[in-house]
Amino acid sequence: MTLQHYLVISAILFTLGIFAVLTRRNAISILMGIELILNSCNLNFAAFSRFMTPPEDISGQIIAIFGIVLAAAEAAVFLAIILAIYREFGSIRPNEVDTLRG
């Protein structure tokens, strides 16, 4: 396995995530797309850490762990906002939620 194998997998995951964010009409599907994007970037960190640095240097993996933590925090806040929006508008389709007034 070369570095490029991992980079190609990661690029495909990233693109699929972008596609989901651009085309999905449901906020939770968009969240899944964002999770795909974050996963691809964590995979990149781990791959570069394995191939581009000496084997005893694992800083890339630690950054990836921080990335997972940030993804968890992001998902929690995202779903909280979705719940609040659902209670207010009765829908979580992003193009139906277009009011700014409180």
Place this chain on the structure above:
Amino acid sequence: MEFTLKTFIFYGFALMTIASALVVVTVRNIVHAAFSLMVTLFGVAGLYVFLQADFLAATQVIVYVGGILVLILFGVMMTSGHFEITTHVKSHAERWQILLGGVVSLALLMLLLTVIANTPAWKNLTDDGTELPPTTERIGELILNGQFLLPFEVVSVLLLVALIGAALISRKEVRD
């Protein structure tokens, strides 16, 4: 590259990851998409194992599959009526959105693949297959006693803020 059992399993994980990610972004039923996302996350965890990142793989399974995915499923169940789980018939605008989004994503993929194929520094870096010692001890050392101590503390404060914020945003408003 000789075709051993290891490469076979690697391609299996890669295929599993990409195919299930494709299902995540195309399938209409959100619950099916969530379960497909679980397969994707397991596939990425398997790729971490191939990168000899054992702690990272375990964290991926515990946090993503055990935490975020359950959170997503709860979100699906709390926000969709039984009729709204599957998205309904595509409108004209929706077709255009999918077409344009597909074009943009494909162009992005082409760009990324070109960059990956043509960057000289990334070429011919093969996994020599040397077994590294488990990473958990060194990760603990670096996080709690090394150069990552400050980010670790910052992230813990961020988690606390996210926890309080999520609870505050999502609670029912009680007016007295």
